[in-house]
Amino acid sequence: QKEVEQDPGPLSVPEGAIVSLNCTYSNSAFQYFMWYRQYSRKGPELLMYTYSSGNKEDGRFTAQVDKSSKYISLFIRDSQPSDSATYLCATLLYNQGGKLIFGQGTELSVKP
């Protein structure tokens, strides 16, 4: 079992829809949680970062962490065709030299 599991998708939604992307993790010692966005033929780029349980909002994006159930989510409101990309959740341990552990990635397509 991978340490971080992510719904593989692909996911296709109409423009304007609310998108929910989800990951679960197995190690309760994970402390830092990130979402990366990867456009086709490009490297991933950091979208959001959070440490504690709860919600963190940035424009149309909300990252949610529930440490009690080891569940992390990314919500996209008013989705746009420009949001079409692969979204990767990631986490790391405090004492592991900054190594990130990634989920498998979810490919999202937002149709106009």
Next chain:
Amino acid sequence: NAGVTQTPKFQVLKTGQSMTLQCAQDMNHNSMYWYRQDPGMGLRLIYYSASEGTTDKGEVPNGYNVSRLNKREFSLRLESAAPSQTSVYFCASRPQTGSSSYNSPLHFGNGTRLTVT
């Protein structure tokens, strides 16, 4: 400011051939990483270098070697390529390790697409 630059962008190898993937960053980052990305597997860490002069194995190091040539450059070598090494390889960097770096993002290059036949 170029960020993280990977060369080559594409490569086709025959089984048993060797090659070196090059990575350079111009952001004065201490830590550098090599990942491979395969369908359904996500990004998996091959090797990393927490600082100049140090390298450590990641999740999938077998069949690879690395060299941290200097602070800017971190190369990945395939000594005898195998079809299982067909993948997209990403190099990444971040400013430093330690507790103050955990909210600093990894900066990725745009990848090297390698096919081994």
